[in-house]
Amino acid sequence: MISVKDARKKAKEFTAKAAKLDDSEATDIATLTALAQALTTGADQAEAEGKDSFDLYTTARDAAVQAGTELQATIDAMSPSDPAKAAGP
Amino acid sequence: MKTLAALINTFALIAVLALPQLLYAVGLQGMGSSDTPGFAVGTLASAGSFELATAAGYTKLAVLRHQAQAALIRGAITVKQAQVVETATQDALNTFDQAATACGQDPHTGKCTRDKRRANDLLKQGYALLAKIHVGDSP
Numbered sequence: 001m002i003s004v005k006d007a008r009k010k011a012k013e014f015t016a017k018a019a020k021l022d023d024s025e026a027t028d029i030a031t032l033t034a035l036a037q038a039l040t041t042g043a044d045q046a047e048a049e050g051k052d053s054f055d056l057y058t059t060a061r062d063a064a065v066q067a068g069t070e071l072q073a074t075i076d077a078m079s080p081s082d083p084a085k086a087a088g089p
Numbered sequence: 090m091k092t093l094a095a096l097i098n099t100f101a102l103i104a105v106l107a108l109p110q111l112l113y114a115v116g117l118q119g120m121g122s123s124d125t126p127g128f129a130v131g132t133l134a135s136a137g138s139f140e141l142a143t144a145a146g147y148t149k150l151a152v153l154r155h156q157a158q159a160a161l162i163r164g165a166i167t168v169k170q171a172q173v174v175e176t177a178t179q180d181a182l183n184t185f186d187q188a189a190t191a192c193g194q195d196p197h198t199g200k201c202t203r204d205k206r207r208a209n210d211l212l213k214q215g216y217a218l219l220a221k222i223h224v225g226d227s228p
Contacts, residue, residue, distance in 0.1 A: 001140070001199070002138065002141065002199075006138075010141060027149065027152055027156065027223070028149075030156075031145070031148050034148050034151070034152060038144070056141065056144045057147075057194075060143070060145075060147040060148050060151075061182075061186075063151045064147040064148070064150045064178075064182055066151075067150070067151040067152075067158075068154055068175065068179065068182070070154070070158055071154045071155075071157055071158045071161075071171065071175050072175055074161055074162060075161065075172055075175065078161060079168050080168075
C-alpha cells in the first residue's frame, strides 16, 4: 500500500525524471511516465473513495500480466500455421 | 580410440545441452542490450518503498511487452524475437514475484517482515534481467 500523499510526491518526481532523460532512453521514459500515471490514477481513485492509501503493487503486476497476455495473443495470431493442421487430415 | 570416441560423445552431449541457452542468449543479444542508467536500481528502486520499487519493475516489464507487441505488428521484429522478449520478461516477472514473497511486506508500515536482503537481491536480479532486453526499432 502507498499513501495518497507519497503517491502524488512520487508521481511528480518520476515525471520530472522522465523529462530529464535522453530521447534514446525511450523505454525508461515510457516506464516513468506510466508509473507516474498509475500513481496519479490510484491516488485520485483512493481519494474519491475516501481512502488515504491504495494498492500500487497489485495494479502494476496486473498490468504486466495483461501486457503479457496481449503480447502472446499477437504472437499466436502472427505465428505460421501448424504444418500438420495446414496439411489437413 | 575408445577414449577419444567417449570424449567426442561427451562434448557432443554438452553442446546439445547448452544449445537452448545459447540460442536464448543470442536472441536477446540480437535485439541489442541496454544498461538503462536512467532506470538503475540505485536511482529509482532505492528512492522509494519496496512496493514502489517492485511496481516500477512490473511497469517497465509491461512497457517492454507493449513495445514488443507494437514492433511485431509493424514488422520490426520477428515472431521468434517477440517470443524471446515474452520469455525473458516472464523470467523477470517471476523474479519480482519471488522478491515480493521474500519481502512479505507489511501493508501498513511498508517494511519487509521476512528476508529483506534476499528480497533486495531478487529485486536487483529482476532489474538486471530487464536491462538485458531492448526491443529494437529498426525494421
